[in-house]
Amino acid sequence: MRGGTSKGPFFLADDLPADPALRDAFLLDVMGSGHPLQIDGIGGGNPLSSKVAIVGRASRADADVDYLFAQVRVDQRVVDTTPNCGNMLAAVAPFAIEAGLVQARHPQTQVRIHNVNTGKVVVATVQTPGGRVKYRGDTVIAGAPGAGSPISLAFLDAAGTRTGRLLPTGHASERIDGVDASCVDCAMPMVLVPAQALGLRGDEAPARLDADAALLRRLEKIRIEAGHRMGIADAAERVIPKPVLLSPPMHGGTLQVRYFMPQRCHSALAITGAVGIATACATEGTVAQAMLRERDLAKPITLEHPSGTLEVRLERTAAGDAIASVVRTARRLLEGRVFTSLVPECGAASM
Incomplete structure (x- = not known):
């Protein structure tokens, strides 16, 4: 799927190895990392197209789905799950609806996404007329060709994603x-x-x-x-x-x-x-x-x-919490199976 100005495979969490080391080995193999063109995998030879989204049922009560983002390095065999990716995030709600993890509603569907990387919740609003995800539309975003249906992302209390503080050093400058x-x-x-x-x-x-x-x-x-x-x-x-x-x-x-x-x-x-x-x-x-x-x-x-x-757009709730909102588009590009040369228990995974 393309999410915003990024692109990569979206996997159901249940289709991947539960062990993080084995999961990362699988991702490196299927993306073809360690080569500048990722010629032996499905990565695009660029950081913007060497990204992976792993989506599953929510592990907390205030969310609908869990989303783990993985930045898979291109010319290094490294998987980094410390950051989030807001562009890939734009495609998480459509993917979750299409995969049956969330029930679509008419005319739009809100999906509360727990970003496992940061522990934060983002609310995505997807256009779903007739209970089906709408990808076509008139919304244009810089960095992606054409137009699509708008997907609103509201970041709830995004400060301190890794360090716990907006200004981790205690200094603004x-x-x-x-x-x-x-x-x-x-x-x-x-x-x-x-x-x-x-x-x-x-x-x-x-x-x-x-x-x-x-x-x-x-x-x-x-x-x-x-x-x-x-x-x-x-x-x-x-x-x-x-x-x-x-x-x-x-x-x-x-x-x-x-x-x-x-x-x-x-x-x-x-x-x-x-x-x-x-x-x-x-x-x-x-x-x-x-x-x-x-x-x-x-x-x-x-x-x-x-x-x-x-x-x-920046705003504050009545409780004083900060909310930052952006609008993106996304598109489903293909659905299928990807193969790996690793051990049999990771032989293939659905996308």
């Missing part, structure tokens, strides 16, 4: 490797850095940034130090925290963003990253808030990225 940065943990642990502090305009194309070896080394140094300060001791072996470059907008938005995954620049913007950046805009003292030309956060926060823009 601090110096890391000679530059001002903000360590933020909301939907995704990130380190936010002004692009200009690294000698960049902020509107550079992803290919140019990916080709700048010195920049990537500097970002990795900042990322690992930020991870250490945030309590992510093994950041060098993980994809979190994600480094993010921020700059003033050029097309009337709130901020311009270059989001790294972490060794390559995203061609668009991760949904979890957008939620965290938008929250940082509303957090006093962060490098994000310092760049804002206006602070009317009642309006949607519009983040400019290499493929266009992404809007995030």
Whole structure:
């Protein structure tokens, strides 16, 4: 399935090995990781298409389904289940309905998704006229071709997904490797850095940034130090925290963003990253808030990225809980079986 600007196989949890080590070995094998083209598997040779969603019945009373996200590295045989992926998340509710885990209602269906990676609940609203998932529509999102039916995602209390705090270091802004940065943990642990502090305009194309070896080394140094300060001791072996470059907008938005995954620049913007950046805009003292030309956060926060823009709406409930909402689209691409060369008990799994 395509979810937002990402793509990957969706598995029922019951179809995969229960043992995490065996499950990860299976994922590496079927995706073809360890080769830059993932030529011996179904991965797409790019971090955006080397993602896996594992969906099953809910393990908690306030959710309808469990969703475990796995980032499967392309040229390394590594599976990372520490982060969430908000783009793949967009396809979880349609998948759960199609798989019979959730009963569809007319004209739309709300699905409460427990993200196992972060322990947070996200409410997805899917258009289901006549009790069937609708994929076609007029909603266009930057970074994905064509149009589709809107899928609303509301992130409930997304702060502290990994560290337990919105500002894990206790500081809204601090110096890391000679530059001002903000360590933020909301939907995704990130380190936010002004692009200009690294000698960049902020509107550079992803290919140019990916080709700048010195920049990537500097970002990795900042990322690992930020991870250490945030309590992510093994950041060098993980994809979190994600480094993010921020700059003033050029097309009337709130901020311009270059989001790294972490060794390559995203061609668009991760949904979890957008939620965290938008929250940082509303957090006093962060490098994000310092760049804002206006602070009317009642309006949607519009983040400019290499493929266009992404809007995030921020609101608070009567109880004071923060909710960040975005709209995505998704599409079911194929259904079938994928095979592995591993031991017989992992011979095949349905998608």
